[in-house]
Amino acid sequence: MPPVVHHGGIGSRCWDPLHTAPTWYENLEFDRGTIWLSNLTGNAVEQYRLDGTFLQSIPLRAPGAIRKGPDGLLYVNFGDDSPETRPLPSGVVRLTPEPEVWIGGDTLSSANGAEFDRRGILVRHLDIAYPNGIVTIGNTVFTNIVIDPKSAIVRITGNRQTRLELGAPDKGLDDLAVGPDGKLYVTAYTSGELIKVDPWTGAHYTLLSGLKNPTAVRFLPGTRTMFVTHASGAVLKARL
Incomplete structure (x- = not known):
């Protein structure tokens, strides 16, 4: 069944599947009119045109977030997999165009989310229990807590942390993006929702429900x- 569109953001005919495959897509990024997908269980990053035409696949073990750096190159977390395999190397590769290890030997965190802040610094690990996606607005960092009874986003400015709670039970917040309106758009893996959140007040509402394990959202x-x-293998396209 198609996702349920809720009043207040996405038109009922403005969503469309871009791509579907029997795999787990964990994250995405855009580059020169194409979209890159991290195929977590397929151990590869894949490039497609924006009409869904396949271009190429590059082997990479358990890729997570893909982000474009200030140098115009793509940076990809790898080693984002289960605790049983975390003794294996993890880190960040840079596509130039083949992967080259930029940060390696990280066997502690197997970071999933990542974000370049306005200074060009890659933020990928925070000293918070169960962080996942990461975005920045100015000097403020926002991270989802993937395991939290109140489905919390943590806002971090300097040494100050503020919780924005989306409510019980745990929605399994996965990744998030800043939209063109300055709001946060959050994927809820467990509850199957896409949620819009005011980053300063915490006010929120559901844009889409009935999704099957959404993992990440990005704006072209x-x-x-x-x-x-x-994680169910679909890539959904929608317009506000």
């Missing part, structure tokens, strides 16, 4: 079009 730069990846 300069547009109001978003793409949502799913």
